[in-house]
Amino acid sequence: MTKLIAHMLPGVFLIVVFSLLKAYVIPAHVTFESWFVYVNFLVWVVCITVPCVIYYLRTPPGIDHK
Known part of the structure; x- marks a missing residue:
């Protein structure tokens, strides 16, 4: 789950930048x-x-990478 959050951080950053520009x-x-x-x-x-x-293509559900 932390990898998913790490993948989403750039998107959240872009949303914040776009909202500030708006x-x-x-x-x-x-x-x-x-x-x-x-x-x-x-x-x-x-x-x-x-x-x-991108996250789910790199790590499909059901595969344990531990």
Whole structure:
């Protein structure tokens, strides 16, 4: 489980960076656009699912590496 968390840390870091950019750099009228809402959702999904997929491809469930 700690390896999974280690794989997810870069994604969480990217989410935090994107959220800070959205809050302080990107103008408010852009954040209310419908395309930006989809981009925001896509960034969150990619940052969470891609590290999980990479982790499970490298260590399939049911295999004990201890």
